[in-house]
Amino acid sequence: MSSAAAVDTEADLVCELDSVRGIVDALCSVRWKRFQDALLELSQHGIVIIVEETGCLQAKVYLQRELFIKYDYAATGRPRFGVSLGLFIDCLNTFSVLGRSNVLELRYPGPDMQLMLRSVDSPDACIYAEIRTIIPETISWDYNFEPAGSTPLSFTVKSAALKEAIDDLEWPGSSIQISLQPSPPSVIFRGEGHGDLQIDFNYYVNTDLLIAFSCDRQVSHRYKYKFLRATTSNIPASVLKDNRGSKATIGRGGMLKIQHLVSVAKPSVPHPHIDSAGYQQPSRIAYIEFFVKPEVEEKNGCV
């Protein structure tokens, strides 16, 4: 590409990543509907992908610059643009070939404000793609998450267990109440529909399950099942296999924040010196955050 040098000075961002599979996993975890628009925000710190269900649920994927082999940021301010999430994931999938190490270059903006993708270092083929972007219509609803009080109300639980509990809670067919209580220290999920189901996570019983727990007073909020479900339904298999934990925090007004860690590992031979399957260099982690608004009765809140 003879014009590459000239184009570079115009692009806000040119970055290269070598673990497309991991990025795809991270993006899939915030996919709860077939058609979703994502907002990408570029900064010198990395790329943030924001997905939203208007007024009810928001998810963010943080891809720090350390995840990229190359990260040339030249913009002033923080460019934002929208893409179809499904389209973006499908496109990335075409670049990731299992078993082969492939480097992908992302470039924004293209001549027509599109997002450009290109395979690099591929000896026998060149894959090139452009994705049309959308000017974001509104600034995303600011899910300003504030702590509920001086003591955080949070717990960290095995991601697999959280997913299992939320899957089971489909049965009652109702909204889910999440309660934290300091004594005995426990988290209780409860649904009351055509049948009742209560799932208890007791802190003192098994510290493998509840990895961390912080609560100084009893709190209880209800959340719509389908939004709660969206926070765990597409957790990548790697997260479950690696036995990672997810952190849940209840903020002011009952806003629920759920954080997952997804490993964005380079598909390479296992490190000879590391025997723990769950170990990853810290910089090879993508952070996923979900914000779920509590169910408000008699108000035009979530649909």
Added chain:
Amino acid sequence: MEFSLSGTALKTFARSITCLARIGNELVLQSSSSQLCLHTLNSSRSAYQSITFKPDFFDVFSVSGSQVQCSVLLKAICSVLRTPVASIDHLAVQLADSDASKVQWALDCSNGMKKTYWITCNIEPDIQHLSLDRRKLPSSFVVRPRDLNRLLANFQSTLQEITIISTQQSALPLDAADQIGGKAVEFRSYIDPTKAKVKLQLLFSENDSSLHTQLWIDPAEEFVQYTHTRDPVDVTFGVRELKAFLSFCEGCEVDIHLYFDKAGEPILMAPKFGIDDGSFSNFDATLVLATMLVSQLRGGNSSEPPAATTAQQGTKGNTSEHPSDHTRIWSELSGSAVRYGNAAQDQPVPGERNQNTNEHTTIQRIGAMNISMDKNAGGVPVHGKDFHPAETDDTRRPEGSSKYADHSLSVLVKAHKLTLSCYNCSIETNGHAPSQHHPSNWIDAEEDDDDEGDDSELCVQSTPPYS
């Protein structure tokens, strides 16, 4: 009522629920101080299963009062057991009394989670209890689940009903060249002719009737035990329920004991434990299935149909013994005629071809002719042409009866060409010693020439080597 269980008992319990869920929709739990009984009846009332557990099956078992019972949806219990049994430390069930609105199921999982389900009890449950004395069913066999699985693998996996034809094992030495030789039991696929016809009309059908299978079994080889010391009988019943019970027994690592009488009478299946039935085990299971009223052997000649609903039966039906029980047709079809009917080989049946080309010939007629043949050594059918199917029309249906009562002759008249050609073959080939490879046992292209062309789709075409 309160009980809790873990470990192997929990696995058995979960397996029981899975089996019950494959039979019916509602589960009745009845507990007394001596046992816990789970039972279900399917919606068409053609299958009833009950599994009972003795108190020592459980870690904890207590009942307040004399008896406590409730009825819940099996789907709800299956939701409780969605958690893999391997990750459950123990399960505890609590029901305050028979009037309680909910029954509590609590799971303590090995990963530390505690899941508590409250399942709504059905108001005004329809609690039916069936007790069928297996000692009243004269024939039976015991088979290992994996052997039965292997036998059933020969049949189309979507097969809905199967016929088991049972004959007396011969004590005489057998000449394999002349006869089937010791293969006293036949498994045969049963295809509902009405469904077969519907398939032609709609092109899409869940009942894919393109594969018909007949399997002759030597009980000495395939069964652990076999008891049948009377005339040949056949029973036709649902495969789905059979497979459900088979999975259950396979998981429990016990053999299946199947008791039966004859067409129209229910069959009973139970696990066969150890040496003495039941004495070595702290649980027991029974599956009772209704069988088709119409016998495959003699085309519905059996008399008054007993109520097909097993829920009302505690005793055998009131079928009377008929000379038709000795019909030769059966013999030729399955090839053990040497033991029973000599006349078949001696007597040609005149006019048979004409009747079979008559589109309205019913199986009933053929059956009637054979009754006549039994009675008249001359072999000329006396009643055949005048026999009216309506006389044995079994359209009377007890309320809520299963579809088995629907197999009236009027149904058979319409779309039975397949079966007709079976009988056609067997009657024509008198004089040949029946054997497993007897042409009468195969429905092949030669016979099709005799049939009406427009009905040929219903006839099973022969496999290529035979055409």
